[in-house]
Amino acid sequence: MPRPPEARELPDSSAEAPRHASDWTRTLAAYRQPIQSRSVFELAVTLVPLVALWAAAWWAMSVSPLLAILLALVNAGFLVRAFMVQHDCGHGSLFRDRRVGDWVGRGLGVLTLTPYDVWRKTHAIHHATTGNLDQRGIGDMPTLTVREYEEKGPLGRAAYRLLRHPVFLFGVVPFYMFFLQNRLPVHLMRSGWRYWLSAMGTNAVIALLVAGILWLGGWQVLVCVFLPTTMLAATIGMWFFYVQHQFEDTSWHRGEDWNIQEAALYGSSHYALPAPLRWISGNIGAHHVHHLASRIPFYRLDEVIRDHQVLAGTKRITLWQSFRCARLHLWDEEGRKLLSFAEARALSA
Numbered sequence: 001m002p003r004p005p006e007a008r009e010l011p012d013s014s015a016e017a018p019r020h021a022s023d024w025t026r027t028l029a030a031y032r033q034p035i036q037s038r039s040v041f042e043l044a045v046t047l048v049p050l051v052a053l054w055a056a057a058w059w060a061m062s063v064s065p066l067l068a069i070l071l072a073l074v075n076a077g078f079l080v081r082a083f084m085v086q087h088d089c090g091h092g093s094l095f096r097d098r099r100v101g102d103w104v105g106r107g108l109g110v111l112t113l114t115p116y117d118v119w120r121k122t123h124a125i126h127h128a129t130t131g132n133l134d135q136r137g138i139g140d141m142p143t144l145t146v147r148e149y150e151e152k153g154p155l156g157r158a159a160y161r162l163l164r165h166p167v168f169l170f171g172v173v174p175f176y177m178f179f180l181q182n183r184l185p186v187h188l189m190r191s192g193w194r195y196w197l198s199a200m201g202t203n204a205v206i207a208l209l210v211a212g213i214l215w216l217g218g219w220q221v222l223v224c225v226f227l228p229t230t231m232l233a234a235t236i237g238m239w240f241f242y243v244q245h246q247f248e249d250t251s252w253h254r255g256e257d258w259n260i261q262e263a264a265l266y267g268s269s270h271y272a273l274p275a276p277l278r279w280i281s282g283n284i285g286a287h288h289v290h291h292l293a294s295r296i297p298f299y300r301l302d303e304v305i306r307d308h309q310v311l312a313g314t315k316r317i318t319l320w321q322s323f324r325c326a327r328l329h330l331w332d333e334e335g336r337k338l339l340s341f342a343e344a345r346a347l348s349a
Contacts (some may be wrong), residue, residue, distance in 0.1 A: 084282030
């Protein structure tokens with residue numbers, strides 16, 4: 001893999017680490033400046049392999065559909081990374097000129113099946129309300145408190161248990177979100193024409209690409225090459241989004257007890273992944289840093305962790321530990337932690 005342009009080094013400031021979450025905003029401001037050559041490099045090493053692997057999988061159809069599917073599944077990692085680049089464009093953190101970042105994000109939105117302006121709006125709401133029990137519903141994972149769950153009837157409880165089941169959450173929901181929900185921004189119906197234009201424009205380009213694939217390669221190429229990449233990438237993306245906020249000692253508060261900086265630092269995990277997975281995910285595992293300062297380019301998040309060891313150890317979850325998060329479902333307002341259904345049942349006994 002080619003080496004990226006060198007990033008500017010900052011002095012180690014761990015000894016002077018802020019004591020309060022609100023103080024981190026000033027400290028992390030030094031990392032916000034994007035490095036233009038690095039941004040272009042990261043975009044290139046994401047898109048070139050993505051397109052090359054799709055071309056290789058298309059060619060492999062003449063040898064073996066199974067080989068084509070395997071190459072397509074490997075390519076899911078690059079599509080995840082393309083979404084992370086799009087994510088940074090939405091935050092205005094990748095290019096100094098916001099217009100450049102917006103158009104790059106819109107182009108990537110075609111590949112990720114995600115209308116850029118629609119996603120940017122809902123993701124901004126997520127950042128503004130994360131961890132706020134009084135403002136759930138947009139850009140977050142559906143989460144009930146123990147009391148709310150107990151107050152529901154049998155059908156309501158069954159529906160919530162189905163929604164939070166790992167097979168449904170990481171199998172059905174990704175397909176629904178990326179293939180169906182993203183096609184129509186009904187949740188932004190009253191927010192103006194911009195979001196409908198974004199969705200319809202993205203849909204139109206996607207339709208043209210699908211028509212071209214069907215014309216040149218037939219439905220087999222669509223099913224064996226592009227569908228496996230997209231579905232696996234959607235599932236991986238859903239898992240990352242889940243584990244970044246759905247862990248045992250996350251943070252949820254109501255009303256005046258909620259603070260945006262506290263929610264960012266203590267309600268977002270540091271998903272400590274092996275280096276290859278950090279690269280594929282665009283360092284989004286340093287999610288507490290990202291929520292504290294969303295204008296930091298993804299390729300500088302590792303730099304922040306190296307410079308500030310206190311952040312390296314804050315809300316840290318390893319890959320192995322993260323699998324337990326899939327069985328956490330309900331927020332205990334008194335114990336201040338996420339519980340499994342069984343733990344909540346024992347709590348009420």
